[in-house]
Amino acid sequence: MSEFIDILLTAGFWAATIRIVSPLIFGTLGELICERAGVLNLGIEGIMTVGAMSGWMWVYQGGDLWTGVLFAACVGAIFGLLHAVFTVHLCLSQHVTGIGITLFASSLSYFVYRMLLPDATTPPKIVPFKPIAVPWLSDLPIIGEALFTQSALTYLALAAVPMVWYVLFRTPVGLAVRMSGENPVAVEAQGINVLAVRTGAVMVGSAFMAVGGAFITMSWFDAFYFGMINGRGWICVALVIFASWQPGKALLGALLFAGLEAIQVRAQQSAGAFIPYQFFLALPYVMSILAMIVMARKTRYPQALLVPFRRGERV
Amino acid sequence: MSKTPVLEFRGVTKRFGTLTANDNVSLTLHQGEVLALLGENGAGKTTLMNILFGHYQADEGEILVDGETLPPGSTQSAINAGIGMVHQHFTLADNLSVLENITLGTESLWSLRQDQAKAREKLAAMISDYGLVVDPDAQVSELSVGERQRVEILKALYRDARILILDEPTAVLTPQEAERLFATLKSITEKGLAIIFISHKLHEILAVSNRIAVLRRGAIVGTLETAVSKREQLAELMVGRMVTRPRLSAIEPGELVLEVRDLSTSGTGATELKQVDLTLHQHEIVGIAGVAGNGQGTLADILSGLRKDFSGTVQLNGQMLKAGNPRAIVASGVGRIPEDRHARGVVADMDIWENLISEDIRSDEVCRAGFIIDGTSARARAEKQIEKFDVRCKGPDAETKLLSGGNMQKLILARALSNTPSFILANQPVRGLDEGAIAYVQEQLLEARKRGAAILLVSEDLDELMALTDRMAVMSHGTLSSALPTGDRTIAEIGLMMAGHGDQGQSNMGISANGH
Secondary structure: HHHHHHHOOOOHHHHHHHHHHHHHHHHHHHHHHHHHHOOOOOOOOHHHHHHHHHHHHHHOOOOOOOHHHHHHHHHHHHHHHHHHHHHHOOOOOOOHHHHHHOOOOOOHHHHHHHHHHOOOOOOOOOOOOOOEOOOOHOOOOOOOHHHHHHHHHHHHHHHHHHHHHHHHOOOOOHHHHHHHOOOOOHHHHHHOOOHHHHHHHHHHHOOOOOOOOHHHHHHHOOOOOOOOOOOOOHHHHHHHHOOOOOHHHHHHHHHHHHHHHHHHHHHHHOOOOOHHHHHHHHHHHHHHHHHHHHHOOOOOOOOOOOOHHHHHHHH | OOOOOOOEEEEEEEEEOEEEEEEEEEEEOOOOOOEEEEEEOOOOHHHHHHHHHHOOOOOOOEEEEEEEEHHHHHHHHHHOOOOOEEOOOOOOOOEEEHHHHHHOOOOOOOOOOOHHEEEHHHHHHHHHHHHHOOOOEHHHHHHHHHHHHHHHHHHHHHHHEEEEEEEEEOOOOHHHHHHHHHHHHHHHOOOOOOEEEEOHHHHHHHHHHEEEEEEOOOEEEEEHHHHHHHHHHHHHHHHHOOOOOOOOOOOOOOOEEEEEEEEOOOOOOOOOOOOEEEEEOOEEEEEEEEEOOHHHHHHHHHOOOOOOEEEEEEEEOEOOOOOHHHHHHHHOEEEEEEOOOHHOOOOOOHHHHHHHHHHOOOOOOOOOOOOOOOOOHHHHHHHHHHHHHOOOOOOOOOEHHHHHHHHHHEEEEEEEEEEEEEEEEEOOOOOOOOOOHHHHHHHHHHHHHOOEEEEEEEEEOHHHHHHHOEEEEEOOOOOOOOOOOOOOOHHHHHHHHHHOOOOOOOOHHOOOOOOO
């Protein structure tokens, strides 16, 4: 037990947590925006993969880091558009389309990577985002290193939480998005184009997901590996439910998961001798399931989630 | 009225496939008047309004607002032209606040903040001007149906509507709430707005309108001044022929058939039952009045075997009801006419004969060796039922979803009544049907009563209950009043009870046992 407390007191643990949480924040916010508009986006796993690959590839081909992030976001938005065409405009199953997008986007990422770099045996590296130490604040004990010595993309992720909250809950466009997820007929009756709102939300949400993927190859690591997203997209889908579709709670849930992830890595090192490491690997997922069971019982789903809207149809 | 009408339909025609929903409709609406649009279900009233509001595009014809053509198929331009619509099915988001529901779409989508203070001020002014009292910060899910309707009206007025369309606005209201709505409409027209009031209820239309346009099979068959209109004349115009609904003849009730004692379900919602007592005898129709969602559905679910988590007893012909076992309940002599034909009455994608045998798949008549369906004899039986109950269709092999509402209901009647049940649960049996079908269904129920069945009739239409029941009870918030002989309570009394103001038949001063 005391070993766990020791872990919790090290700055390295907190720094790792914040690093792990960044892509989860982007992905969860992205999924949250889509679902608030009434569209489940299970393309998230693939869109994060394609974001990771395209952002990294942009920089590897000589582009600069920030335009790389922007490029990843654009690629993500295009896959979001694809998802929206099938689910919003053609009203196809959001589950099936999402899984299809995931398979398509990840396979395409690996294919493009292999095509552009056929000879690479060890994954080539780029120069990733560097940690920025915030003056004064970074000198604080523990939090200084954990919170204020991170890369620019992490700061962006943390800033995105209140921004997304503000847009969703304090602006007219946010109201239109939320209303599309609750009762699209009401949106239509007020003269707003539901299909456009939903398409826009899915594209913006997918751009967030792609940036989450790009964080992994451009800030956390410096190379692109196969299978690198490793289920993080699915975790984001679960986190959205855990968070009851609230950005603030999403941050909380992501932090919880990231903390568990950081603990398990350290626990593996200290207790790995007598407990098989697979146990620790599974720990964050077991804990997330338990947390979901507690939290998700009283959640209020967006009422029009998964419900396609067909204009001018006889009801 | 020589002024330019505020709204004019010119030769509007709309077809859905082979069905002509609106046939060359021409209409005018003037400032400050209430025009009633009268017609049966399926006459094309809602379609016409959906064209006006841009939900559908007309195939022919045009609509003019203040003498200018309204661009077709655009909700936005209809709103901009000053048209506000209160839909039959409310278009509100339950999980959002009243204010959010009202302000959606009134500001540029790209502005970075909402001017809530200004919106509140404007809304507060309208609430006091028109007497449309509702809390702007309440969640829509917390509101009563009457309040939701007020939100819908406010939504239209907030956008400066000058023409207000109300589609079947009283369908979900108690008589008192309806009166209140009519008063609101009066104050709205006094401020210079024009109203189109859609309904199939004659007495309302006569009470609220200045002029009446009658729609039948998509076409206008007459436009009359309300002051000189007669109820019978309107009914005949609407239906196309004289239709007399059947009335009850006096029969002495027989033995006890259904006895419900102290029936309660757990939970606190308005749909949970609280100590319900009810008895039904042979040759008796007992009505349950009430606004939808006050527990009628729960009671019906229990009696038809769809719910078994209750306390109290239900006895049918002296035997305990086989709770939660629909097949046993049907076998013990219960005929069920469910509230929602499409959701629970039939499997729309299956054939008519399949739906007809679905309640007694294992009977020897249609089943061989206990598990093989005998298609030939099942079809033969279906043919007989189709003929007896006058289901208009191509035959037993036709798809059920192709049936009209009335014919689908006849199919359900055929299935429910063929086994001569001793107890019939009829939940909203005529909802959404045209006059001819209504008369048919009611006659069948009376026929069953004559034969000796006990019938529980759940309805939101007080006129229907008044005409058809021997005794009547009122349900409100899961509490059922005593079932007094029909006519012992006035419509106004029943209305008050529907709104939860206690059972005046049981206690004085309108205070009921559970403390209202």
